[in-house]
Amino acid sequence: xxKLYIFLKYFFIVVWTVFVVAPFLWALxxxxxxxxxxxxxxxYIPWVDFEPNLEGWKVLIKSPAKGGVDIIEPYFNSLxxxxxxxxxxxxxxxxxxxxxxxxxxxxxxxxxxDITFFFxxxxxxxxxxxxxxxxxxxxxxxLLDSLTGLIVVYIVLLMPIAVWIMVxxxxxxxxEIDETALIDGCNPxxxxxxVVLPNSIPGLIVAGMFCIIFGWIDFFFAFILTFTEVxxxxxKIVALNSSVTPWWSLSASAxxxxxxxxxxxxxxxxxxxxxxxxxxxx
Amino acid sequence: xxxxxxxxxxxxxxxxxxxxxxxxxxxxxxxxxxGWNSYNPGLDYIGLENYIRLFTDDPxxxxxxxxxxFLSVTTVIxxxxxxxxxAHMVWKDIKFKRFFRVLFLVPMMTTPVIMTVIWRxxxxxxxxxxxxxxxxxxxxxxxxxxxxxxxxxxIIVEVWQWTPFMFLLLLAGLLSLPKEPFLAAxxxxxxxxxxxxxVTFPLMAPISIxxxxxxxxxxxxxxxxxYVLTSGGPGTSTETSSFYIFIKGLREFQxxxxxxxxxxxxxxxxxxxxxxxxxLTKVLLKE
Numbered sequence: 001x002x003k004l005y006i007f008l009k010y011f012f013i014v015v016w017t018v019f020v021v022a023p024f025l026w027a028l029x030x031x032x033x034x035x036x037x038x039x040x041x042x043x044y045i046p047w048v049d050f051e052p053n054l055e056g057w058k059v060l061i062k063s064p065a066k067g068g069v070d071i072i073e074p075y076f077n078s079l080x081x082x083x084x085x086x087x088x089x090x091x092x093x094x095x096x097x098x099x100x101x102x103x104x105x106x107x108x109x110x111x112x113x114d115i116t117f118f119f120x121x122x123x124x125x126x127x128x129x130x131x132x133x134x135x136x137x138x139x140x141x142x143l144l145d146s147l148t149g150l151i152v153v154y155i156v157l158l159m160p161i162a163v164w165i166m167v168x169x170x171x172x173x174x175x176e177i178d179e180t181a182l183i184d185g186c187n188p189x190x191x192x193x194x195v196v197l198p199n200s201i202p203g204l205i206v207a208g209m210f211c212i213i214f215g216w217i218d219f220f221f222a223f224i225l226t227f228t229e230v231x232x233x234x235x236k237i238v239a240l241n242s243s244v245t246p247w248w249s250l251s252a253s254a255x256x257x258x259x260x261x262x263x264x265x266x267x268x269x270x271x272x273x274x275x276x277x278x279x280x281x282x
Numbered sequence: 283x284x285x286x287x288x289x290x291x292x293x294x295x296x297x298x299x300x301x302x303x304x305x306x307x308x309x310x311x312x313x314x315x316x317g318w319n320s321y322n323p324g325l326d327y328i329g330l331e332n333y334i335r336l337f338t339d340d341p342x343x344x345x346x347x348x349x350x351x352f353l354s355v356t357t358v359i360x361x362x363x364x365x366x367x368x369a370h371m372v373w374k375d376i377k378f379k380r381f382f383r384v385l386f387l388v389p390m391m392t393t394p395v396i397m398t399v400i401w402r403x404x405x406x407x408x409x410x411x412x413x414x415x416x417x418x419x420x421x422x423x424x425x426x427x428x429x430x431x432x433x434x435x436x437i438i439v440e441v442w443q444w445t446p447f448m449f450l451l452l453l454a455g456l457l458s459l460p461k462e463p464f465l466a467a468x469x470x471x472x473x474x475x476x477x478x479x480x481v482t483f484p485l486m487a488p489i490s491i492x493x494x495x496x497x498x499x500x501x502x503x504x505x506x507x508x509y510v511l512t513s514g515g516p517g518t519s520t521e522t523s524s525f526y527i528f529i530k531g532l533r534e535f536q537x538x539x540x541x542x543x544x545x546x547x548x549x550x551x552x553x554x555x556x557x558x559x560x561x562l563t564k565v566l567l568k569e
Contacts, residue, residue, distance in 0.1 A: 005474060009371050013382060016368060019442065020389055026411055027400045042414035096295030103288035115292070119299065124499050126551060128524040129544040132531045133306035133313070156302050159295060188287040219395040219506040224532060234395045238510055241399045251403070254396045261391040269384045272454060 024255075031056040031252040038247050056248030060256060069245065071253050074236040078216065081147055081232060085154035086211035090204065092155075093119075093162025098192060100163075101170035102178065119163040122156060127220045130156070138225060145229045153221050158211040165210060169203030170196070206271055209264050216261055233257050314542035320535035332542035342518065343526060343543055347550070350522040353433065354501035357440040362494055364441065365448030370482070373456045383453070390446035398510040401439050402426070429519035432512050436520055439507055444500070448493055455489030456482075487566040495559050502551060523547050 029046060030038065037043045037050030046052040062068030099105075100116050134153055135144070143149030177199060181191035197204075222232040231239070237257055240250055317328045336343060372382050389397070404410050405425035413422045425435045463485065467477045505524040508514060514521035514529070521529075527547065531540025 002474075009376075012367060013371055013376075016364070017382070017385060020385060023397060023400050023404055023442070026404055030403065038409060042409060042411055044411070092295035092298055095291045099288050099291035103291070105288070105292065115296070119295075122299065122303070124551065124555065126503055126524055126544070126547060128505065128527045128531075129310060129548050130303075130306050131528070132537060132541055132544065133309040135532065136537070137305060137309070152302060156299065159299055163295065189290075192291070213391060217391075217393040219393065223506075224528075234393050234506075237393075237396045237399055241402070241510065247403055250399065254400050257396050258392040261393075262388055265384050265387040265391050268387055268450065269380060272383065272450070272457065273380065 027251040027255050030247050031249075031255060033248050035246070056246075056252040059249040060252060069240055069249055069253050071233065071236055071257070074231045074233045075257070077147065077230055078233040081150050081154060081222075082212055082215035085151045085158055085215050086208060088151070089155050089158035089162045089211050090208055093159045093207070094166050094197075094200075094204065097163050097166030098170055098196065100167050102175070116163065116167055120160050122160040131221065131224045134221070135224060145226050147230055149225055150222060150230070150232070153225065154215050154218070157218060157221070158215055161210050161214060162207045165207040166200075166203055169200060169207075173199055202271065205267070209267060213261060213264060310541045310545050313538055314545050316538040316541075318537040318541075319539075323535075323537070328538070332539050333546070335539065336542055336546060342521075343523070346518070346521045346526040347523045347547070349433075349520070350502065350504070350524075353436060353440070353504060353520075353522065354498060357437050357444070357504075358494060358497045358501050360437070360441050361445045361448045361497060362490070365445050365493075366452050366486075366490075368445070368449050369453040369456055370478075373453065386449050387446045389443055390450070392443075394443050395506045395510050397443060398439060398507050401435075401442075402511060405435055426512055427516050429516055432516060432520050436504075436508060436511060439511060440501070440504060443507070444497065447500075448497055451493040451496070452486070452489065455486055455493075459485050491559070491562045491566055494562060495555065498558060499555060502555075 029044060032046055032052035032054070033043065033050055034053055034055060043049035059068045060071060064070040096119065100112050105112050105115060130153075138144040138146075138149045138152075143152070173196060177195055178188075178191045181195040182188070186194065217234070219234040219238070222235050223238070226232065226235065234257075237250075237254055240253060312325065314332055315327055315329060316325045317331070318324060318326075368386055372379055372386070376382070405412055407413055407422065407424055407426070410425075412425065416422060423431050426432055459482075463481050464477070467481045472480070503524060504522055505528065508520050508522055508525055509528075512520045514525050518526075523543075524547075527540050527543045530536050530543065
C-alpha cells in the first residue's frame with residue numbers, strides 16, 4: 001500500500017514535470033532550427049536530428065529593416081508600463097489597506113469589509129466590460145495608443161491585488177507597534193512610514209510580485225488600447241505570430257519574453273517556504 | 283487613534299479607483315441603451331431594444347456563454363484536483379522539494395498569449411511534436427481545427443497555465459495548517475488515506491473554497507488564449523462570451539449592442555459566482 005502510494009506519487013510528479021517542461025524544451029530546440037528542420041518533418045535533438053544554428057536568436061538584435069523582429073522597444077515599453085503601474089498601485093493600495101486595517105470606517109451601511117470588498121471585487125469585472133468604455137474614453141482624451149493610457153488602465157487591474165494582499169498582511173502586524181510609536185511622539189504618518197512600513201517589507205514584496213506578474217502577463221487591454229505608436233511585448237509577439245515570422249525566431253522571441261518573470265518563481269518559493277505567503281494569501 | 287488621519291490614508295487609493303471606474307461603468311449602461319454602431323456613432327436613445335434583441339434573437343451569445351461555463355468549470359475542476367495533488371506531494375519532505383516547488387510555479391509566471399504562440403506550434407497538425415509522437419499509434423487528432431478537440435486543446439493550455447496558481451494557494455494553505463490534528467491522527471494510527479479524508483481535506487475546505495472562487499473568476503475571463511490559439515474557431519466552437527462581445531463591439535463596432543451584452547454578462551457573472559460561492563461553502567463546510 002505504502003510502496004504503491006510512493007510509486008504513484010513520483011510517477012505523477014514526473015509526468016507533470018514533463019508536461020510543464022515540454023513547451024519550453026520544444027521552443028528552445030525550435031529556436032535553433034533552420035527551414036529544413038522545421039518544415040521537413042519534426043526534429044527533436046540538436047546535432048542528431050538537425051544541425052543547430054543561431055539564426056533565430058540573431059534576429060532579436062537586428063534592426064527590422066534587416067529582417068529583425070524588433071522586440072527591444074516593446075520589451076522596454078512592457079517593463080515601463082508594468083513597473084510604473086505596479087508602483088502606483090502598491091503605494092495607493094498600501095495606504096488604503098493600512099487605513100482599512102487600522103481604522104474603522106462607517107458610512108451608512110458601508111463598513112470596512114464592504115470597502116475592502118469593493119477594492120477586491122474589481123477583479124470580478126470582466127475586462128471586456130471595461131474595454132469598450134475605456135476605448136471610447138481614452139480616444140476622447142487622446143490617450144489611446146499611449147503609455148499613459150495603459151498605465152491608468154493597469155492601475156485598475158493591479159490595485160485590487162495590492163489592497164487584498166496588504167490588508168491581510170497589516171492585520172497580522174501587531175497594532176502595538178504603531179501605538180508605541182504614537183506614544184513616543186510620532187504623528188500617524190511618521191508612525192506609518194518609520195515603524196509600520198519597515199515591518200511590512202515581506203508583504204510589500206509579495207504584493208509587488210503579484211502586481212508585476214499580473215501586469216506583465218496582461219494582453220487584452222494592451223491589445224485593444226494600443227495600435228502602432230506603442231506596442232507591449234505580448235501584443236508584439238502575437239503580431240509576429242500572425243505575420244510570416246518563421247518558427248525559430250518566433251520561439252527565440254517568445255523565450256526571451258517569458259524569461260524575466262521566471263526569476264519571480266524563485267522569490268515566490270522562498271517566501272512560501274518561510275511561511276510568509278500563508279498569511280498573505282488566504 | 284486620531285480620527286481624521288484615516289481618510290488621508292484611505293482616500294487616495296479609493297478615489298483613484300472610483301475615478302477611473304465610475305465613468306466606464308455608467309457609460310456602459312448608457313451605451314447599452316443606444317444604437318451606437320459604425321454607421322451611426324452617437325449616444326441616441328433606443329430604449330431596451332438591444333436587450334430585447336439579446337434575449338430573444340441571439341442564440342450565439344447564449345451558446346458562447348454555455349461554452350464559457352463548460353470551459354471554465356472543467357478547467358477549474360482539473361486545476362483544483364491536480365493542484366491539490368501536487369501541493370500535497372511537495373508539502374512534506376520529498377527529494378528536491380524546493381526544485382519541484384519552483385518548477386510547478388513557473389507556468390504561471392509566463393505570459394499566457396506568448397506561451398499560446400508556442401502551444402500553437404506544439405499542437406501543429408503536421409509539424410508539431412504531439413502529432414508526430416501520436417503517429418506511432420496511427421492517430422493524428424486535429425488539435426486546432428476539429429470543433430470538439432479544439433475545446434480540449436484550450437482546456438489543456440489553460441490547465442498548464444493556471445494550475446500553478448491553484449497549487450500556490452493550496453500549498454500556502456497546507457503550510458499554514460496547525461500541527462495538532464495531524465499528531466492526533468498519527469497517534470490513532472490513521473492510514474494516509476483516512477488522514478487525508480478526515481483531517482487534511484476538512485482543514486483545507488475554507489482555503490479550497492477561496493482558491494476555487496478566485497480561479498473561477500479568472501477563468502471566466504478566458505479570452506487571450508482562445509484568441510491566439512483558435513480565434514474562436516473552427517466556426518464558433520471555442521468562442522467564449524468575452525470573445526463574442528469583443529467581435530461585436532470592437533470588430534463590427536456595434537458598440538451599443540456590445541455594451542448591452544457586456545452589462546448582461548457582468549450581472550450574470552456576479553449572480554452565478556455568488557451562488558457558486560454559497561453552494562461551495564455549504565457543501566465543503568458541512569462535512
